[in-house]
Amino acid sequence: MALQAVGSLETKGFPAVLAAADAMVKAGRVTLVGYIRVGSARFTVNIRGDVSEVKAAMAAGVEAAESCHGGTLESWVIIPRPHENVEAVLPIAYSEEVEQYRLSVENPIIGRSNGR
Numbered sequence: 001m002a003l004q005a006v007g008s009l010e011t012k013g014f015p016a017v018l019a020a021a022d023a024m025v026k027a028g029r030v031t032l033v034g035y036i037r038v039g040s041a042r043f044t045v046n047i048r049g050d051v052s053e054v055k056a057a058m059a060a061g062v063e064a065a066e067s068c069h070g071g072t073l074e075s076w077v078i079i080p081r082p083h084e085n086v087e088a089v090l091p092i093a094y095s096e097e098v099e100q101y102r103l104s105v106e107n108p109i110i111g112r113s114n115g116r
Contacts, residue, residue: 003084005054006033006092009061009076010044016064016071017043023064028057031102034091042074046092049105051080 007030011017017035025032030049038044047057058078065073079086087093 003081003087004048005051005078005080006082006087007047007054007058007061007076007078008044008092009047009058009065010038010042010074011065011068011071012041012074013068013071014041014043016068016073017045019068019071020061020065020073021045024057024061025101027060028053028055029105030054030057031098031105033093033095033098036091048092048102051078054078 007024009017009020009024011020021032021035024030024045024047028049030047030053032045033048034044034046036044036046045061047054049057055078058076062073062076065071082092
């Protein structure tokens with residue numbers, strides 16, 4: 001598989017990261033590949049996909065996190081082509097648990113029946 005972009009967004013407050021994650025997977029053809037609890041109230045989500053899709057998804061995630069009452073957007077980043085070493089060490093790789101979502105993003109026909 002070709003290297004895909006990674007986007008990471010960190011918030012203070014769980015509702016903000018939940019809103020951001022939901023907005024990101026709805027706004028772009030991306031896969032949510034990871035979630036990290038960074039501290040007592042800090043959370044990070046990671047997405048993967050084509051660069052343009054990660055950019056669109058991240059914009060939606062940033063907006064959702066910023067508009068979440070009581071939550072705070074702490075930071076975010078997009079890396080177009082992360083080095084293999086970064087993927088091997090940090091929790092940004094596609095896992096078995098998210099494989100079905102990656103496949104549906106890369107090939108939207110998978111999982112559909114009767115041409116729907």
